[in-house]
Amino acid sequence: MLRFLTRRVLGAIVILLAITAVTYFLFFVLPSDPARLACGKNCSNPDVVKAIHHRMGLDLPVYQQYWDYIRGIFVGRHMPDGQNCPAPCFGFSFVNDQPIWPTLTDRYPTTLSLAVGGSAAFLVIGVGLGMLSAWQQGKTFDRVASSISLVGNSVQIYFIGPLAIALFADNLGWLDHGHDPTWGSDPTGSFSGLVLPCLVMSVIFWSNYSRQTRSLMVEQLAEDHIRTARAKGMSSRYVFFRYALRGAAASIITIFGIDLGSVFGGAIITEATFGLHGLGTLAVNAVLGLDLPMEMAVMIFSASAIVIFNILVDTAYAIIDPRIRLS
């Protein structure tokens, strides 16, 4: 187990380095120049542009810049303009010259909470519906659920989001409008502010997970070892939950691992829909403003999150299926 984790963590670091390198070098392939953008519309003085280049550190060779950036994350650095940037240093924004790290720590709880909360919601609801369908296989509930999941498959967050706000928050008043969580100071408020966004985000995943779960359960229930368990006199419910679900869970977790990217994508669309301040708007603004340090920071954060979740998923998979060796 320890060996497996060590290997996976080392592998993850390599992947992250590769991602950061590609992102960094791609930026310089683009023909646009952040210094010109910072200099303003009528900026024609090459000396001013050169000065800005120097302040941003863009006059150094690209590999040197990349090295300084990565080193700064671990040990901190002095910026070319003399500002001190303690570790973990992600640099200063090209746009407003603010340090990146505090902005990031300010924004990531929203996105992470949405990703985790949304996943929990669609796993509980989607897998739950799928299990009910499998239990009621061929009966009315199963048919109704499969028709509804077709509808669920065709909705979008930015479409149902405003509808849900109008219905559940404005008209019925059952749920909060949705606001950014501040976990430390106000846990309950943070939670209630996330319920509606998480539910809305989960809707687009329901149909997929309920259909997959249903077919996995039906498949599992037809396995020989299910018949053996019934031949031992185990009850239908026991067989369903202990034997069939165990087998289906392994596959559901695999599907979830593949979906992690979409989960973060969904979280970013959701925060835009609900006007929350997460990494999504930050990323969009960074790209539009040619704000390389911010782009890098958001990229490193989301890539790390996905890599870490993937390791967790693989570990869970190995715990569920003893035939998988962790090595």
Next chain:
Amino acid sequence: MTILTKPEAEPVPQGSEHFLSVRDLYVQFATEDGTVKAVDGLSFDLDRGKTLGIVGESGSGKSVTNMAILGLHNPRNTTIAGEIVLDGQELTGASPKTLEKLRGKKMSMVFQDSLTALSPYYTVGRQIAEPYMKHMGASKKEARDRAVEMLRRVGIPQPQTRVDDYPHQFSGGMRQRAMIAMALVCDPDLVIADEPTTALDVTVQAQILDLLKDLQQESGTSIILITHDLGVIAHTADDVVVMYAGRAVERGTVRDILKTPEHPYAWGLLGSIPRLSSSVDVPLAPIPGSPPSLLNPPPGCPFHTRCAFVDQVEGDRCRTERPVLPEGRGSACHLTADQKRDIFIEQIQPRLR
């Protein structure tokens, strides 16, 4: 197996009754193409401590019959009619809850392919212990000790440690032993072994059959052994039912079936066994054709499409009239007793040498 002369007799709880008695069993599946008559009027009996072999090709209804005894068919698309009386208790009309309580405790099953028939997600020990906890009300600890004991009884070395292994860590023969341990953990009165040795190599096959025999002698269990392999039957069974197209076509003691078989289908089964002693120049004699469709079985004798002796029966009866299996020793065939004896001695027996 003794002869039952009163098929409609009331179950008497005394020892005069057979331990298991199946009468006029019909099992039908509703499918999109129509009704499949998987078992079509089957009767047999089994006494305590005896072994009944059920022989037949794939699709002859062997496994379906035994799934029906255990009540494992899906009631949504299966119709079961007839009588299954186990130790005085009628099973075809029993509630699912009643059957659930009997399964694993009074009757249990050993399945064919132990790799797929055991769950890959739980340890062998847990899978053996589960029915013991459910039926005997044992604690986790007691059930685990019982699982170790059962593994030792079926000859698994170091049962204290192997009990925590998963099925994929066992060899094929060991898995089958574990499967037998699982079936026997609650000391059932009836064990149905569905092709228990098919997936195993020959030396292990013999070990498993010996094991079943030994365990039967220790505990007096009745065994139904389903197989397509007459060699397995010769080794273990007391009585034999030969099944074809959902019906019993011949029954008798194991000696009857192997030494003086009467039904052309049984002759075919015997003729298709390879023998080490036979000359390599003489080809095996497989039964021509394939089993009939159970959706619309042929009229008359279901075997007439593959039978070489149809012409020897007068008046085309094989194609029009369903032969009846007499009670006790006998076969469902229109050939006269003399014809059966003569054909077997003159045409079949020489080929079996």
